[in-house]
Amino acid sequence: MNRTRNSPFRSPDGLTERAQRKGVELPPAPEGTTSPSTTTPGHRLRVRYAKRGRMRFASHRDIARALERALRRASVPVAFSQGFSPHPKISYTGAAPTGVASEAEYLELTLAEERPPESVRAGLDAAMPDGIDIVEAVEARTPGLADRLQASLWMVELAGVGPDDAAEAVAAYMAADSVEVERVTKKGRRRFDTRSAVVDIDVSGDTAEPEPEGRHAAYAILRMVVRHTQPAVRPDDVLTGLRRVADLAPPSSTSMTRLAQGPLDEPTGAIADPLTVDRTDARATNPGTADPYAEERRDNAPQPSASTTGLSQ
Structure with missing residues (x-):
């Protein structure tokens, strides 16, 4: 611009x-x-x-x-x-x-x-x-x-891709020891592994019949937990990796949303709210102070997940 x-x-x-x-x-x-x-x-x-x-x-x-x-x-x-x-x-x-x-x-x-x-x-x-x-x-x-920002939970919506096809591609990706992709970065074109940064990927979606006028009714939703690494592995890098190992190529553009980022619990893949420790310290410093916005903040805060599978249910 x-x-x-x-x-x-x-x-x-x-x-x-x-x-x-x-x-x-x-x-x-x-x-x-x-x-x-x-x-x-x-x-x-x-x-x-x-x-x-x-x-x-x-x-x-x-x-x-x-x-x-x-x-x-x-x-x-x-x-x-x-x-x-x-x-x-x-x-x-x-x-x-x-x-x-x-x-x-x-x-x-x-x-x-x-x-x-x-x-x-x-x-x-x-x-x-x-x-x-x-x-x-x-x-x-x-x-x-x-x-504290150790990992992100991403939601990727794949229009025109059935959940079964997406699940098959994800299984092949997760079974691989390494999945390398290329991307242009500030330091020029770089080749790096994406698989080591991915903690888990869960697949859900709908398998409805195709709609008229070329619209895609079937779609798959991927929820992936990705560690913050150098160079950063982005959700589109993971999609490129899925294309390389399983030829998964959505027929239309994808929609990507970061749902949360924060501390990562490696055994479970859960991502916690990074501001919790600041709120906890505030309550410890002023134990008698009421928080009038606590309920609203709980409603708006990124929800930690026990796993990506748990989030999709």
Whole structure:
């Protein structure tokens, strides 16, 4: 996407950020606004957000720009780095690829002033474009969020592929010792193994008769737990591996969604919520403090799985 610095954020179908704005229309974001303090230790928050609908096609840079505008519009006092070119102290971890939806993206904010996490969450959510939803914000009370993001649970929908054919291909893939694929990375074209990163794949779906007008009624759903490795193994890499070992080639484009990412329990393949430890530490620090958002957070939190098989039931 080619845009000047002052041009509005545009979605893949050409809608401006203002046209997609949630709720009432907001005033333009002032450019060049900096934090009132860049030298004092800041107040760190950890934020989970979702990338849904058309916004799955937004690049990481697009989302970063939209967030910086939302911070200004919501009057969130984000801290800035020092030097000739200050930039907001925002750290992204484990961002999903462009074209992939996600229910579990994470970032860290450093604020120049202490603010209630729920107030920051609500303000940012109202100021972000439709399709980028700020789900939760908690205080960063423990170190090492990036280290906790050890694996992801992905859901891949294969239109036009029957569950039996998908299950046969998955069985061949999981039985292989190594399944190498090629992909162009920042370091050029690389060849790497995908099989070692895959913990488990579960298959479900529907085997209905084909519908008229060329639409595919049969479809398979893959739920796969994939470790975070270097180079990163993405769900489309696993699909390439399935094509190599079992000639599984969906007749139409696939839909991919990250359902969760966090600490991995190797024996069971379960993925836990990475923010649980921050909430636990908060309750230990303030045992008498009631949490008015606990019930809503439980409803919205990524659900840990005992296994991929358990999730599909």
